Amino acid sequence: MTYQETIGYLYDRLPVFQNIGARAFKPGLTTTRELCKALGDPQDKYPTIHVAGTNGKGSTSHMLAAILQKSGYKVGLYTSPHLKDFRERIRVNGAFVPEDFIVKFVDDQKSNIDRLSPSFFEVTVAMAFSYFGEAKVDVAVIEVGMGGRLDSTNVITPELSVITNISFDHMQFLGDTLGKIAGEKAGIIKDNVPVVVSEDQNNEIRDVMVAAAKKANASLIFASRVYEVVYQGVREGKMLIDIKDKVSGSRVAEGLATDLTGAYQLKNIAGVWAAKEVLISKGWKISEDALADALQSVSAITGLKGRWQQLRTQPDVYCDTAHNTAGLTLTLAQFASVSKGVKRFVVGFVGDKDISTMLSLFPQDAAYYFCQPSNMRALKAKELQSMASEHGLLGKAYENVNEALEAAINDSLPADAIYVGGSTFVVADIKSL
Known part of the structure; x- marks a missing residue:
């Protein structure tokens, strides 16, 4: 098949949530695990960072990928849905997955697709894991599709879990209270894997996160308790910010610029900053210069579009x-x-x-x-x-x-x-x- 024929096959053969909604929703990890097993479990062959949340998980994933890339690492990035091109979902150092890889992957996996009847999303997740393995990435940032606990991406055991925020969306799948939705998002928390929650929103959500982290023996940081991202205006199309440490009262960064100018990014950046600190504590090399270069050019580095x-x-x-x-x-x-x-x-x-x-x-x-x-x-x-x-x-x-x-x-x-x-x-x- 040609590339266009392959993409047509995926859309025609597999249930696609963005097109048909609930009928394409396949909660559970069994099919994804089977697909990955057939591929040799590539998701276990490189470190990962898992990002969930109702809003902001895409921006957060792109910022973390940009920071790691500017720090010299080869970075895989999986996000969904795509805006213009299917290949946006799977990138290495900002470059789309090649068309010929997609054609070969689908051709090789047709028997498994027929046997397992996966969803479109399950196939794309397995495709991303396989490509990142073939590309020999140093780390992959993986954005959750929906929820967390039963999301196809949740077959990984990451270096770090990040949960941006909790609000009402997809209630028919995730629950009709913030507590229930938080429980689904907290499902990405793994045993002994540190977790950063970007916003400390309310008692209902906080209690769920604390309980999940305690059960998993995972260290937990509410970024908004520790850091305040202070808006300093816009200059030459970039938002200027300072980072304030709420505990000491000192400013740990001043005059940072970012090309992501949406006001909501102030909350996301607090989570990204806390995540960066956790990664450094685990031995990842992230310099101040790399951080500053990454934040001011996230869109150019990773191809992020459509956020303010x-x-x-x-x-x-x-x-x-x-x-x-x-x-x-x-x-x-x-x-x-x-x-x-x-x-x-x-x-x-x-x-x-x-x-x-x-x-x-x-x-x-x-x-x-x-x-x-x-x-x-x-x-x-x-x-x-x-x-x-x-x-x-x-x-x-x-x-x-x-x-x-x-x-x-x-x-x-x-x-x-x-x-x-x-x-x-x-x-x-x-x-x-």
Whole structure:
């Protein structure tokens, strides 16, 4: 098969969560373990870092990969879903997995795919582990797909576990309380493996994390208790920050710059900083210069896209992959401060989310351009338009995000600002991304 035929086979033969949702969800590790066993368990042949969380796990994974790469290590990075190209999911030192590897892997594993009937995600996880082994990486950063305890990635025993935060998302799979969701995320905590939790959010979540770490005899750090990331403004497109040690009151870093300018990154960076300290304590060599170089060029080093990314100016256009109540709360608050002109929103959602709650976060004194992602789970733009009107959000419906964005730009004066988002898949459809 050609590469395109191979990708077509994967999408046609295997259940894909991003397309069909719950019907593709296969909780449990048995199939992934069988796939990995057939490959010689490559995931056990190099150190790994496991990253879970409701929001921020992608950014955190990319930052850690960038820091380790700038420190001289050969770094594998597995993330999902992809925005533009399937190969985004599997990278080594920022470079996509080669097409010929994917073709050969799928051809070699067809008998196992037929025998085990894995999900699309299970195959991609096994593919990533195999490629990282073949590439002889020094370390691989592995982002959880959903939850943690029953996620396919949870067949690894990492050097370090990181959990960014807990909020409501995928409740039909992970539970309807923060405590239940935290329990699923805490499922990545392994015996005697240190864990960093980026945010100390509340007693309910804290108790779950403490109990899980105690049961596993794993050291636990709540990064937000130890470090405060202090915002110092934006200069030349980079966010300037200081890192304050809350225990001593001293600043352990001053004048750091990062190309990830979303305000929510302040919380993620606290977790990354704590994770970096744990890695250093375990013998990993990470210099101050490598850290500074990595943070200011995360997107260039790892190819991260769609996290509070500015696409143009006059009018300013920002996109963000925030796709749940907690994530949108933060990005919409930041968007409210970016311009004195008219605020315009190009928004679309997938249909199996809590759309009504998310719509309640958007301001009524703004212009709306409703669209739908090119995804089988998409909420139709006309239906979204109707739902939004019940929240006082008025605008026209468009077939896709690019038509909606073009209309918003055409309607704008230079001082206006446009937000594009609501779903990862809406951002993925932007031609100029």
